[in-house]
Amino acid sequence: MLTIAGLSKRYAKGDKALDDVSLGIPAGQVVGLIGPSGAGKSTLIRCVNRLVEPTSGSIRLGDTEITRLGGAGLRRARRRMGMIFQEYALVERLTVMENVLSGRLGYVGFWRAFLRRFPQADMDRAFAVLERVGLLDHVDKRADELSGGQRQRVGIARALVQEPDILLVDEPTASLDPKTSRQIMRLIVEVCAERQLAAIVNIHDVALAQMFVQRIIGLKAGRVVFDGSPEALDTAALTAIYGEEDWSRTIREVEDDAAEEAAAQDAVRVLRAQATPAAARAL
Amino acid sequence: MSAAHAPARRWRPPPLIANPYLRYALLVGAALYLALALGSVEVNWARLSDGWARGLRFVSGFLEPNFSRRWDDIVQGMIESLTMTVTSTVMGIAISVPIGIGAARNVVPRPVYYVCRSIIAVSRSLQEIIVAILLVAMVGFGPFAGFLTLSFATIGFLSKLLAEDIEDIDPAPVEAIRATGAPWPSLIAFGVLPQVAPRLLGLSLYRLDINFRESAVVGIVGAGGIGATLNTAIDRYEFDSAAAILILIIAIVMASEYVSGLIRGRVK
Amino acid sequence: MPVTALPEGLRSWQRRTPRGQIAVWFGWLLAVAFTVFCWRVMTQGTIWAFVWDAPTQAADIGARMVPPRWSYFPALLKPLWDTLNIATLGTLAAIVLSVPVAFLAARNTTPSVAFVRPLALFVIVASRSINSIIWALLLVAILGPGVLAGIVAIALRSIGFIGKLLYEAIEEIDEGQVEAIRATGASGAQTLAYGIVPQIMPAFAGISVFRWDINIRESTVLGLVGAGGIGLNLESSLNTLAWPQVTLILMVILATVVVSEWVSAKVRHAII
16 A cells, blocks of 8 residues: 655755655554654655655655655645644644534535535545544534543544545554543544545554554664564564663553453454445445 | 851842943943933923923813813814724725735735735835825815825734734634645634734724824824814914813723723623 | 525525625615715825826936936945934833833723723823824924934834734733742732733833834934934935935935844844
C-alpha cells in the first residue's frame, strides 16, 4: 500500500531529520514507529502527506507518487490519508459533528462547507463513524466540552470519515491517562482491522506499542535501526534505538500487560481474519 | 568571634540602568529637554485670566446643559453621526476580513501578505482628520465624505488586529484540516475563522465605538455629523449647548460599551 | 434537535435547529435592512454628481500637489519642535493625573466601591469619549490659541486612556503577592509600594510609551483647530490652497509618525 524509498529530509537549519529511510507497508498492517524524541518520527509521517516537504526520495501510495504531486493532486492524495494527532487538533469552538464532517472537506465545495450543507451521503458516513467510536450521544456538543479520550475519538472519527487507505497517527496517547490510552490504541487497531487500513503509529510508550501493533520500526537520528515483530524487540534492540539503559523493567512490564491484553488481542485477530475489504466498506 | 570583625555588608537596590555614565547622561538629558520644552511654551497670562471666566462657564454649562437652543441641529448631527458610524463600520468590516486574512503570515503566500500589509500601513499612517479634509475636497461636504473616511480608517485598524489574531491561533487544527485535503477556502472557513470569530466580534464592536467618537471629529472639517454642530456651538462660546452635545456623546459611548460588554460576555 | 431521523433509518444533521436557523436568518435580514436604512438616511443630502466627479477632483488635486515645495521645510522646524513638546508634556501631565485615578478606579485598591469608583470610572469614560481634537477645540476657546491648549488637550484625552489600561492592569495583579506583603505587617502604603507597584510597573511603562506614540500622531493635527504645532501650518496652507506646501507637511507628518512608532516599539521592547 505505502512504499517509501530513500526518503531524506534536511531542515533549513541544516540538521538532518530523516536519512535515507526505506520501508513498505501492506494494506491492513499497523506499524508502530518508536524512537527517542527528535529521531524524526513526526517528520516521517508528515512527509507522507507532505505537511513537511521531503528533501529527496520517493513515497508511493498505491500507484501514486506523492512527492511529485502539486495543488489539486496533493489534496486528492491527502483525502486518502487520515491523520490523527497528539493533542487531538480539533477545532475547539466547533461541534463534534462539524469536526467530524471537516474530514469531508476535501470532497465538498467551499460553499457547502461554509454553510454546513454537507450531502446526505457524508452525513451517513459521519453518523456511521460516530457510532463506531461511541460518540453518537455527543453529536452537538462543542469539542471543548469533551474529555481527552472523547476528543481523541472525535479525531479518529474525523480521520475515518475521509474513507482513507492509510492512517497516519502521531502520538495518539501522549496526552491521555494509561487506561484511556489503551482504549484509544485498541480502537485504532480494531478499525484498521475492520477496514483493512494500513497505519503508521508514532508512539513513545514502547510497552503500549508492543501490546497492540503487528510490526515495530525503530528510528534513531533519522535512520531505521530496527524493523521487526514486537516480540523481536529485546534489550539489544532497545539499546540500539534509545541508547544504554536498564531495559529489563520495560520488557517485564510488557509481559505482564500482555497477559491482560491477550483477550483483546485475540478478538482483534478474529476480526482481522473475518474482515474483507467488502465487509469493511459495508461498515 | 570572627563574625564580629566581618565588615558590615551593605546593600542597595540595583539601578535600572547599570552603566553610571549612561544613567546620568539620560537624567541630565531629560532635565535639559524639560527645561527647554517648558521654556518654549508661550503663555499669555492676560488671555489666561480671561479664560478662567470662560472655563467656569464651561463647567457650569456641564452642570446645566442646554439641550433646547440647538435641539434641531443636535438631532440632525446625531442622526448623521450614527448612520455614518453604522454604515462605515459595516463597510469597514466587509473589507477588513479579507485583507486581515491576507495579512496573516501563516495562512497566505508571501506576495499576498506583503500587498495586504502595505494596504494596512497606508490606512494606519494617515490620520482620520487629514483623510477627511482630502475627501471633502474630492466628494464635497456632508456625511458621505465622513463615511468614506471612517471606512478607510476601519480597514487599517481591524485588518491589523485580525491579522495578528490569526497569526496567534493554534496551528494544530489548521494542520489537521489541511491533512484532510481541504481546499484553501474551506481551510479558512473551518480551521481559522471559528478560532478568531469571538475576537473579530469584539474588535468590530470596539471599532463601532471608535467610529462613533471619530464621527464627532470629522464634522469639524465638514464631513458631516455632530462635530459640525459642536464646532458652531464652541465658536459662538455657547458652552451650555456644547456641554449638552458632549454629554450626549459620553452617554452614547457608555451605553455602547455596556451593550458590547453584554454581547461579548454571551459569545465565548 | 439538529439531528433528525429520515425514513429508512437514515439520519440528517444540521448545524442548528429549524427554529434556530430561522432566527439566524432573521437576524441577518434585520442587520442588512438596518444598514440599508442607515445608508439611505445618511445619503439623503449627498450630491452624487460630486461623488462621481471625485476621481477628476483627485487627479486635479494630485497634479497640483507635486512637486512638494522643499524650500518650505526650514519654516516647519519650530512647529515640529512644538508638536513634540505638546505630545511629550501632555503625556507627562496625563501620567501624573491618571495614576491616582487608576488606583481609585481599580476594584482592589479603591477606598470605596460604591462612591469613589464610579466617579473615577466616569472621569475615565468622559476623557476617553472625547477626541483630543474636540478637547483642543474647547480649550482654544477657553485658553486662547497656542501650544498650551494643545498640551492640556492631549493631557485630558490621555488620562482616560492611561487610566483605563492601568486600572485593568491593577485589577489583574496576583493577589497572593499582595497578601504576602500584608502578612509581614506592612502598612497600606507599604503594601502598595512593595506588593502592587512592582507588578504593574512594566505595564505602566508600556502603556505610557504607547500613549506617547499616539499623542505624537494626534498632536500633528491639533493645529487645525488652533492648538499649536505643525497642524497650524497645514491649516494655513490648506486655506491658501498652497497644495505643494500641503504635500511637504503631510510628508513631514508621516515621517514623524513613523519615527515615533519606531522609537516607541524600541522602548517597549527594551522594557519587556
